[in-house]
Amino acid sequence: MVQDKSTNVTWHDGLVSCDERASLLEQKGVTLWFTGLSGSGKSTIAVALERRLMDQGKLSYRLDGDNIRLGINKNLGFSADDRTENIRRIGEISKLFCDVGILTLASFISPYRDDRDHVRQLHEASDFSFVEIFVDCALSSAEERDPKGLYKKARAGEIKNFTGIDDPYEVPNNPEIHLRSDVLSLDQEVDAIMAFLQHNKFVV
């Protein structure tokens, strides 16, 4: 648990509601949380989905393990504690984005089940929607793709605490969407997520 040091703090009510922003945008804020091994295709799917949504006039934004770590989380490393704080902060940012009304595409390895469940709880406690998307790919396939050459470095011992090699990946027990990225095409993956968003009225 994060220690709560903030005191003398109260919520300042506004005059514009989350529902009003959703009406303006004609969509409903949601966090789509892509989890899976490095190289499983999370960011590739998120990039393609972002494009598809814009083509339909919908506002989405991609939070990415890479670009977040160059900004707000640049003072965090890859120890278990830092990974947990990394995911906690991203979860809080995702909540803010949901409140704005954005279709938020959060793409992070996020290997620990407890961390993902914590982000889910953060959302659900504030009545925001959290959708876990398991981008499922065999380690051997991810390692074969190795788009950033990171598996090679991890196998050579040049990177420590690498998920799938010397750090665990805990698979989701009950994700809202399960994509077998070594079986489906990119279009099929995006179609599946769009169908979910339409069926659940996040977009119309």
Next chain:
Amino acid sequence: MVQDKSTNVTWHDGLVSCDERASLLEQKGVTLWFTGLSGSGKSTIAVALERRLMDQGKLSYRLDGDNIRLGINKNLGFSADDRTENIRRIGEISKLFCDVGILTLASFISPYRDDRDHVRQLHEASDFSFVEIFVDCALSSAEERDPKGLYKKARAGEIKNFTGIDDPYEVPNNPEIHLRSDVLSLDQEVDAIMAFLQHNKFVV
């Protein structure tokens, strides 16, 4: 300086640009940074501005010292170091909001000039717009208002490191907008900001 612990991190390019989001929203992302003493009227102005913008079909969002501290920054206190990290994280979040295309209303005492300048630099280094709004109010007036009873507690020694009492407030040297909140009406303050936003084409 924040220690940079992130390694093996590269930016993942997308297929949707900031400009495209701005076109969709018919507005341009900007951070409006309200700084001033506790009780100077920062949040009151931000709340009224948010309402005015929504009435014109513009998407804005309020980041507030209070509600941010209940979420992403709840593991930070009020020491000088923690205040600096508090403002740094908010600056990074504001940048993300700008990138989405949101008119971001960041309302924080942010008493240290270096911290505000750091947030400005963060924005300008990425070609995002940072507008410093000094909500200027005599300490005596703020203390008389004391909407949350915090000055009373600080004077009684029940709160330590309280800006204006036993912690300094460094006034902005060259804010884009300077509002004398003990002289202007709330409508006049909102009018002044709206005129700035229109003149600089953040809204049309």
